[in-house]
Amino acid sequence: MGPIRFPEDFQGQWVVFFSHPADFTPVCTTEFVAFAKLNEEFQKRNVQLLGLSIDSNFSHIAWVMNIKEKLGIEIPFPIVADADGKVARLYGMLHPGESTTATVRAVFVIDPNGKIRAIIYYPLTTGRNMREILRLIDALQTADMHGVATPADWVPVPQTWEFTEENTKVIVPPPVTYEDAVKRLKDGYECADWYFCKKKLG
Amino acid sequence: MGCVSPDGKLSERAISFLRLVKEIGSVEPQEVARITGRPLFQVRSSLRELAEKGFLQEEGNRYRLTEKGLEAIS
Numbered sequence: 001m002g003p004i005r006f007p008e009d010f011q012g013q014w015v016v017f018f019s020h021p022a023d024f025t026p027v028c029t030t031e032f033v034a035f036a037k038l039n040e041e042f043q044k045r046n047v048q049l050l051g052l053s054i055d056s057n058f059s060h061i062a063w064v065m066n067i068k069e070k071l072g073i074e075i076p077f078p079i080v081a082d083a084d085g086k087v088a089r090l091y092g093m094l095h096p097g098e099s100t101t102a103t104v105r106a107v108f109v110i111d112p113n114g115k116i117r118a119i120i121y122y123p124l125t126t127g128r129n130m131r132e133i134l135r136l137i138d139a140l141q142t143a144d145m146h147g148v149a150t151p152a153d154w155v156p157v158p159q160t161w162e163f164t165e166e167n168t169k170v171i172v173p174p175p176v177t178y179e180d181a182v183k184r185l186k187d188g189y190e191c192a193d194w195y196f197c198k199k200k201l202g
Numbered sequence: 203m204g205c206v207s208p209d210g211k212l213s214e215r216a217i218s219f220l221r222l223v224k225e226i227g228s229v230e231p232q233e234v235a236r237i238t239g240r241p242l243f244q245v246r247s248s249l250r251e252l253a254e255k256g257f258l259q260e261e262g263n264r265y266r267l268t269e270k271g272l273e274a275i276s
Contacts, residue, residue: 048243078243
């Protein structure tokens with residue numbers, strides 16, 4: 001594949017363009033896995049997912065391969081390697097008071113005509129609810145198709161969002177030194193890899 | 203760096219796209235995406251690159267095989 005032209009190459013499709021703070025960070029990994037698991041649902045709605053972080057192409061490749069190896073999940077969407085942060089600055093994905101190098105958890109919903117229809121920002125500490133993003137797509141598409149608006153908590157069909165014991169676990173802040181990374185796997189947490197450990201509170 | 207390596211070698215994806223264009227005659231990116239199951243942005247980018255390298259000829263939103271493209275898959 002050659003270079004991508006954005007948004008022209010996505011014309012005719014909805015795009016969920018989202019940023020994550022950095023590769024090889026735990027909350028982002030849970031988000032990527034959650035997006036990957038819902039990718040088919042997004043595809044059914046003619047939505048292309050597109051990620052971005054201020055990382056290199058090699059970092060993206062290594063991280064995606066790591067996710068496949070450690071969690072058995074294939075990431076089915078492209079990730080922009082915005083190593084110099086140019087795109088992140090253009091889209092306002094770097095927020096004062098958060099970080100100068102890590103993008104916040106931004107979501108831009110772009111319609112088939114290339115128009116930004118919705119923007120969501122979550123802080124670095126908090127993983128997004130991907131079903132809410134899917135619900136937002138449903139609401140926008142329904143509004144367009146039927147010339148209506150949708151109320152609070154609207155859903156296209158009655159449904160229960162399933163949350164299991166797994167959803168109650170929290171992320172252990174990742175180690176920041178080599179020594180701590182080596183030690184982390186022996187700390188008794190539930191770890192998929194040195195940077196990605198969860199625990200139950202209380 | 204995508205469909206065509208610096209030494210002019212075509213990727214498997216590029217060859218499959220060229221074969222499809224040969225089979226159909228003249229294609230729009232949307233048709234290629236539908237038939238191959240590849241994402242539309244990827245198909246658009248690939249067909250554009252193949253046209254820039256002379257393997258395809260772009261006519262509006264449609265692509266057809268050139269002599270060079272035909273040679274590449276013969």
